[in-house]
Amino acid sequence: MELFNNTNFDFLGKKWPFIILSLILTAAGLVSLAARGGPRYGIDFRGGALVTVTFAQRPPVDKVRATLDSKGLNADVQEVQGKQDDIIGIDVRDDLALQAARQKIVDSLTGSFGLPSNGKYNVNSGGAGALADHLRDPLQAAGVPVSDQQLNDWAAAIMDYRTHHSGLIRNLDDLKSVPGITPQVLNVVKQATYADTLAIVATEVVGPKIGAELQRKAVLAVLYALGGMLVYIAFRFEWIYGVAAVIAVFHDTIITIGLFSLFNKEISLTVVAALLTLVGYSMNDTIVTFDRIRENLKILRREALEPLINRSVNQTLSRTVLTSGLTLLTALALFLFGGQVLNGFSFALVCGIIVGTYSSVFIASPILIFWHNFVEGRKNPGGSAVSVPREPAVVPKPVKEKAKVSRSAAKTK
Amino acid sequence: MNRNIQIKAAVIVAVILVCIYGMIGLPKSKADVVANWKKNIHLGLDLSGGTQLVMQVQLQDAFKAFADTAIDRMKDEFRKDNIDFTAIDRNDPNKLEDADKIEIDVKGVPVTKSAAFRSTTAEQFQEWVLTALNSTDYKLNMKPTESLKLKQDTMTQTMATIERKINGLGLTESSVQPTGRSDAEAELLVQLPGVDDPGHVKQLLQTQAVLEWDDVKDGPFNTREEGLAKHGGVLPLNTKLVATAPVSGQQAWYLVSRSPVIRGVDIRDAHASQDQSVGRWETAFVLSQEAARRFEKYTEANIGNRAAIVIDGQVISAPTIQSRISDSGRITGAAGEQEASDLALNLRAGSLPASVIYEEERTVGPSLGADSIQEGFRAGTAGLVAVVVFMLFYYKRAGINATLALIFNAVILIAALSYFDATLTLPGIAGIILTIGMAVDSNVLIFERIREELRTGKAVIAAVDAGFSKAFSTIIDTHVTTVVSCAFLFIFGTGPVKGFAVTLVIGLVANLFTAVFVSKTIFDFELSGKKQVTALSI
16 A cells, blocks of 8 residues: 655645744744743742642632642642543742742641541551551551561552552542451551541652753753754755754744643653654654755756755655654654643644654755755856745756756855 | 575574563563563653652761861860960851861960971871961861862762661662762762652651760750850850750750760661660660770769760750760650651761752652553553554555564663663653654655665565665664764753663664664565565565
């Protein structure tokens, strides 16, 4: 089966609508960024405290916010996306003493939404060791014969049950199904402990200094990496190819960051990893096209640059569509079913693959042509070649002259 | 099958075996497979759940302690050499950046003794540079080489101590290492897999358990002001006021000697024990030989006097010395077993040479880690299955090549991570996803090229050869470009960015092997058996 065979679409003839679309997307992103005062950084980059809480019965977000407000915590409360609706992320941006902030959030939440402890131990807090410690004496008092090893196994089994139920034991009676927990043991567990209606599943506290440092480092690393790629491509092709590839990749990154801003999504460290991935994809795509152009320049010496590039894009079209389609498929699967942790990551991938694919054709390739025409225009100022030919490039231009230029392009720089 | 293909096949089989060994070792049973896999594949904290702490070591503490020790020694030396002085003291740098601005001031050295003073300090205190302020006063600053060494020693010692403390809790998989940020030499990264409530660990680390056994000079006072007032508003030389831990809002203050009789480092062993008669928990400690001799002399001379046991700047108890004590003692007053054994652990592990400030704390509950693995894995698998099904459908027999190459690529990648002892984190998975994308791309590039060659009317074998060799230059360019960018990411990036770069580079190298070498060998193998090949399933 073949999807594309000997296609002959005039891609470059239709470059303007795409370039304008790119400009609109970039502008929209930049406006959104400007309006929101820069990207919405995750706490990795700006510092702060983030607490993720699972509730047995989720209270309204407003109520959680009000509770924290009344405790003097200026917090941003949001439902965590891509997850059953029982998780809330709470994010304190204030430059409070960070350790204190974390404890304060936890205390005010358990105070307002949790159950009173009545001197019992909360099975939805702490680990197996603490649970075993709190069960040891009550078990002994109840006359349940138990060795230390057994007790630890039970505690570990209960914690394991909790882990596999989103970190929250909703009802102590559920523990019947845990191996080793006989009705007798369960009775003791119920006497000594209680299951609170909320549990802290993750906390992150990042000092503002570290955040700024991470931000600077990540940006620098990416810029250096782009520079490295530019040099390598310039070395393997010509310098203008390197510039075109890097501009295309830069374009993809800007648009993706802009989309993050438009959709009000946070840029976290994981998203940075995704941005790196999309830089990789887009660069890969651009190089495949360039490679074909280079190959065709060697064989088809008589063809003008624009039709030659068009031909190259057409020749690699089925590969481009297949690869992008297949990777997009995987990224989409991650985006739709990958869970909350991967949500930002896969969103960046989906945007990146789409934008990265078309930028090879509609951004990187036109730059080659613009440059080519610019050089040529300077060579014969009176000539008509300065303007970009809008007509389908199938119409032959003065072929001989062009071919000469394209072959000697390296020397003219 | 010709000899060439045989050799290639042997290489491929060898690589597969090495990889499988890297992932699961030599299992004897089914359970072994799982156990070895878990042992070899390290999941990062973001996937497995656990706590990560970044802390800044307050190096100035170590500098102050170093200066205090030097001051004590100076007093002894000067006395020995009959050098008089009116005062000797140090400054009090409070910020990390000021650590090496530590300075000792010696005042009132008679002019007649200045030569002796100079020679004593030059001989005995080589870590210090002496500057005369006037004819009788001097200051001493640390030599830059020495302060660098002190910094390094403090960091090493801090890391070792934290490790001992954490291991004492049975958290053996934990790690302590410098964060590696170039401009943050005093930062440490502590990783605690499986710990979802770091409170206890942090408390244990935070409790420096700087134990001092101080000589009580005066007290108790009800307030600090009362203590000060009694001494005319100025503390006597070499003393300090220390408070007890507040008990229902009440504190008592003691005036104690600034240089302790024994310190934490003098403790050889400590353990929690229960007082048989009252049932209270206490912490018993044993002193090192040298400290025991000192302690014995001191207690003998001070029977009837009070001493203060000070832990982390708080008086825990102020017992009256009843009799001569040589090498062991008990600290009472613990609320329960946990507190007593924590103190014992802290005393055993030694105190941190400097306090720490937490700059970052991340805890991923195991349930969240498990969820994200499960969901990510499910989604990733679904995506991959879709890709494989499509390749088989679109490229038919050749799709099998691609699928084998893809699976093999993943196997090499995971095995390499295991051999390098690398940790798989979320950004690492991003690297794997890009790897898989580029692996799919390599196969697609090659197959499309072969199809193109076939269309030009080439014979099957020639078309395959041409397809591979033409696609190869493209594949090399895309791969090398990405490797170049990874090199920069690795050099200039921080933790997660580095993790991404490492997995990606491994994946790309594996891909060059699988997509080009392995896939070509499979083609060659398929084509070599037949006399005349007229059609290719691609």
